[in-house]
Amino acid sequence: MQVGVVLPQTEIGATAASLRTYAHEVETLGYDHVLAYDHVVGADPAVHKGWDGPYDIDTNFHEPFVLFGFIAGCTSLACVSGIVILPQRQTALVAKQAAEVDLLTNGTFRLGIGIGWNHVEYEALGQDFSTRGRRIEEQVDLLRRLWSTRSVTHAGEFDTVTGAGLSPMPLQQPIPIWFGATSEPAYRRIGRLGDGWFPLMQPGPKLDLALGLVRAGAREANRDPASIGMQGRVDWRGDVDNVGVQFDKWRTVGATHVAINTMGAGLKTVEDHLDALGRVAEAVL
Numbered sequence: 001m002q003v004g005v006v007l008p009q010t011e012i013g014a015t016a017a018s019l020r021t022y023a024h025e026v027e028t029l030g031y032d033h034v035l036a037y038d039h040v041v042g043a044d045p046a047v048h049k050g051w052d053g054p055y056d057i058d059t060n061f062h063e064p065f066v067l068f069g070f071i072a073g074c075t076s077l078a079c080v081s082g083i084v085i086l087p088q089r090q091t092a093l094v095a096k097q098a099a100e101v102d103l104l105t106n107g108t109f110r111l112g113i114g115i116g117w118n119h120v121e122y123e124a125l126g127q128d129f130s131t132r133g134r135r136i137e138e139q140v141d142l143l144r145r146l147w148s149t150r151s152v153t154h155a156g157e158f159d160t161v162t163g164a165g166l167s168p169m170p171l172q173q174p175i176p177i178w179f180g181a182t183s184e185p186a187y188r189r190i191g192r193l194g195d196g197w198f199p200l201m202q203p204g205p206k207l208d209l210a211l212g213l214v215r216a217g218a219r220e221a222n223r224d225p226a227s228i229g230m231q232g233r234v235d236w237r238g239d240v241d242n243v244g245v246q247f248d249k250w251r252t253v254g255a256t257h258v259a260i261n262t263m264g265a266g267l268k269t270v271e272d273h274l275d276a277l278g279r280v281a282e283a284v285l
Helices: 016-029 064-074 091-104 119-124 129-148 184-193 205-220 240-252 270-284
Strands: 002-006 033-036 078-085 110-114 152-155 160-164 177-180 196-198 229-235 257-261
Touching: 002 078, 016 064, 016 270, 033 064, 033 257, 064 078, 064 091, 078 177, 091 129, 110 129, 119 129, 129 152, 129 177, 129 184, 177 184, 184 205, 229 240, 240 257, 240 270
Parallel strands: 002 033, 002 257, 033 078, 078 110, 110 177, 177 196, 196 229, 229 257
Antiparallel strands: 152 160
């Protein structure tokens, strides 16, 4: 089981110095990868009355592809988007950005994608919130073709490409695509299309149900369910023993990757987050 970290970008500030310090120490501690969330814009609660989303206009988010280029220049850590909200972005541009990150990280990039929940963000990026589920399926096929075929022609419901291709190509052809999901159709989509997925729950009955749907989707598509990776999340709340218990649970359910999440634990500085990750590394790495 490969062990990485969730970048606490909402809590460690937005400076290059803080990101560099964090990434260097994470690598030194022995972690394998860094996972980052994605939001392009946040909603202003003063304008959107009754806003109850987990993030808003004042929450720090780095643009993931730019961020990963920076981390690749500082470290040899693998990079994982967890997730990029794919249907609100241009497919060919995402293909280009992901290919570049894959080159810079020496072929260790995993592109995590999902459909998102923030209609305000979709509007700001000029995309249709209501068709995001249909669009992502077309985008996945087009991404894989762009990463592995010199000249692509595609005429779909949402994207048109005529005799065009990427150069340079990524090292991984295609780059692994991992999904975030919270619904039955999305779990089945993972089984049909995904190289892996990010459960948004802990091991237990809800995860068992979701796993069953992922595996059913895989079998329906004549795919081996065992070929689909799974990335668990272990939340740090100040207790190393509890982290060990969470690790054991993820191993038991067959997780291939786990990321340590220190956000939301009341930590205030880069050093606080790194101290927690150091304590975890001593216990589990």
